[in-house]
Amino acid sequence: MKKYLILAVIILAFVLRFYNLGSYPALNADEAALGYNAYSLLQTGKDEHGNPWPIHFQSFNDYKPGLYVYMIMPFVGLFGLNEWSVRVPAAFLAVVTIYLVYLLVKKVGDERTALIASLLLAISPWHIHFSRGGWETNVATFFITLAILLFLKALEKPKYYLLSLISFVASLYTYHSARLVVPVIGLSLVLLNLETTIKSVKKISVAVIVAAILCIPLAVSFFGNAGLSRASGVGILADMGPTNLANEQRGEHDDLNSVFVKLMHNKAVNYALAFGKNWFSHFNGEFLFLSGDEIQRNRVPETGQLYTFELITVLLGLFILLKHSSSSKKFILIWLLVAPLAAALTFQSPHALRAHNMVIPITIISAFGLSYAIDLLDKFLKKKFLLKLSYLFISLIVVWSFARYMHMYWVHMSKEYPFSSQYGIKELVDYVNSQKGDFKHIVVTDRYDQPYILFLFYLKYPPSEFQNNHQLSERDQYGFSTVREFDKYKFISITNWDSLREQFRDSLIAGTDEEIYQGTNVVKRIYGSNGYMYFEIVRN
């Protein structure tokens, strides 16, 4: 019976993650980059910019950690370059993660809690959102969960230490934030179980050495220029706020150059406070239970990272885990505290994407809470009828919350946030491609994120031709670069309509309705799959 239940949960998880996976939401620029780089590697052994077999992909000069690109290569090879190939590995590993969580909770707690945890994760807004797309973070979370499960197994059978560490290393190759979170997680696993781990010092040492060797290429690439550049772009130190505040605060003292004032108000203190504020923001109820991440791409309208009812189950779960804690239960709590560390070091906080691995411990805690709530009901409600009624009530709340989320996700998300993903570009490329023979240039606005990569992706433009015939622009203030032209295509800011027309004769121009001068003869309007009008096209 129980076997069927977990099977049912996995089927549910599968359906929720694979239904319309290729078409909703629209492909975004990062996913297109992953896909096109895999395509480029397959065809030429080099990435889009001509770097052979990279560990970090230069892409928009953001140097993406590369493991996921290698993971989608076989799919691009087998099924061609399309949305589905880019997304299937992530979605599949997300489903596997749910089974891993089931096994993990069974080790830490009991079968019923394990089932509840896998069910809650299967329907989790946070987990579903980043399962449906080529999100590296979701794959990193898979590796971290797998590594932790293997570590707990290794406490009984030490041969698993090596596998556990390899899985940890894999997460480092997949996503930036893992590089800070994973060492802390690993260390706390060892220290929490010191009595057991100390007995297998040899096996662990071997595993650590192997892991260290596996990390060498990553370290070389990271300190080469790849990872650091990214970290300095989004890192907390890139925000000048705390520095300016320190100066302002000193100015409010009479003796602004005294040692006391300098000790009170300096960068170290203010950045530490900023970090603390960021870290805590990941535990804010508004973020967790009500509205979620502020970045549109990472959110669903009026939906928290968790369901609102989980406020109660998470609190109950924390209570019961603290009340009767074993070392493995303590670990769940430590994981929860450690998970947002990397995200807190960047200046957009709270950040559902960078703190994604939080979803696992918090869902497990929520499951412990729900399980405990059921225990409480069993204990206090003596009448069968009342008990059944309360079960029904809980189920109704869960089902309703889930239904509301589904409604928001499928009906409202793409329309409420039309710029959360690159809607409309596929349609634009289809049209432009059919017309391009007649024109000297195709001019496209750069209003929407990185249009060049989506053009490459949908055109399946030959990588060998692209690699040597394009220029990556200077970094913008956020550290990103883009490509302004290849082949007939130009991606520019449309500011002065008249001079633009003068400049590009015999061209097809695609801009937003605000950019295209009113009264110009528009030959075609391009709508995204959400019904929003993204481009107006003019024959010049």
Added chain:
Amino acid sequence: MRITKLLRDNWLLVLILLISALLRLYKLGSIPPHLTPDEASLGYNAYSILKTGKDEYGTLLPIIFKSFGDFKPGLYIYTAVPSIAILGLNEFSTRLPSAIAGIVAVFLIYKIISLALSNKKLSLVSAFFLTLSPWHIQLSRGAWEVNLSATLTLAGVYFFIRSLKEQNSLVWSAIFFALTMLAYQGAKLSTAIVLLILLLIYRKHLFKIPKFTIAKSILAGAIILIPVVLSLFTGKAGRLGVFSVLNYPRPEQYLQDFLDQGNEKVGDASYYLFHSESYNFFRGIMGRFFNHFSAKFLFFTGDWSNPRHTAPNHGVLLLVDVLFLATGFFALIKSKANKFYYFILLWLVLAPLPAILSRDQVHAVRSFNMVFPIVIICSIGFRYILSLSKGVKIAIAGFSVVGLVLSIVYFLDAYFIHMPVHNAKYWEYGYKQIVETVTPIQNNYQQVKVQQSYSQPYIYFLFYQKYDPVAYQKEARLKESEYGDVGQVEQLDNICFCAIDWSVNRGEKGVLFVADPVRIPPEDSKDENQFSVIREIKYPKSADTAFRVVEVKL
């Protein structure tokens, strides 16, 4: 003899009370940097009562006072009468009752914990933590009615818990709870919350109390509450309509656009299931609830909706309280169930209710009662840490003590150094300076025009000129707001409080003008033949001008 013995046995408590007095009285007249309109109004009405027995509108000894936009219970005004009688009408004497209430609260917390948990060390720690609480210091320093009301609430709680053993104390409990509602508008809800929790948790004990004692208590409370109850029926119960979050539904266009995305309509099944107005209110209320438990409010930014309620860049708690709060909860979870703990936890959860039902995103005054359960939980955490005694744990204890000292220094710096400068604008800085400048030369002009605003300039003239209440009561006239919100006074002797439009007013010869630099642009008042700039009132340590006093020459 008895006194010295009492001091010797309780020297720590005495020391704590002395510290709390120091923190609440030091520079009370000048920090916060300026009186708020509400403070000035409380002070002037107390002065008016002192001199004439009537309030500014000439009502004899009111219990519910007419204020700028509403009616509010006036116990604070009566507590300020003696201090104004002795010290004269000034900032210090107006703020003194709240400061004293703050010191009494420290004593009451000590008494409550001693009584409820019979733990002398813990009760001292609680008193010490309340003494140092930024939230409590903030609202003890300033004529905050809520602080008086909160202290009365503590007295009510104290006598309630005492009544479990000495049943007659219940009468005192009832009296103090009833008095809270005479002290503060919002106490109607916040005291009801405390009462409900107490009744719920201690219901079994209450059944043992003789019916006669209960009847006496109810009667005592009811008599005190008569004016409050009457006010509910005569429309003198405050601006609930303006404040309630339930009066702010989603804009129709916003809702329509959202529903259109799914071809939904108001009245559809999916509207009632997923988009109903009541669920939207629920979300709004929950959001406010979370705000009051967010680290941003508690530790880092403070009350971001009302900067006047906290020191700049500082939360309502000490930074180190992060640690004590967490360990406090941990210790509570690990300890055996105890009725008083349930009371504390429930109070903590429900105390922000008055704030979350109102329109502001976060509100440190309406949620003020939270400070007491938080302080108690922090104390439990601190005690727990200090009771750890081995190895690493000593290090943790040492770390907490150092952290406590550093956090206190950081807060005192934020409050005493930064707030007077950084937040001067939010404290309406400048009106005192206006009155000081205008008063000596007021009669040289036919007319003085002062920029009208919801900062109620007239009340500062009454306050700082110590305007004769008998004379003012005759001419007092508040122009009511059209929207049921705050009203304004437009004329006082030759001073007119009115909108200033420099393009028109610049030609009014022989008139003295007072307004901010937006209303009287410096570029357009340079000509010394036409204008004479009497004074530029600057914010403290700032190049920014708060107000300009400019004469248009004859």
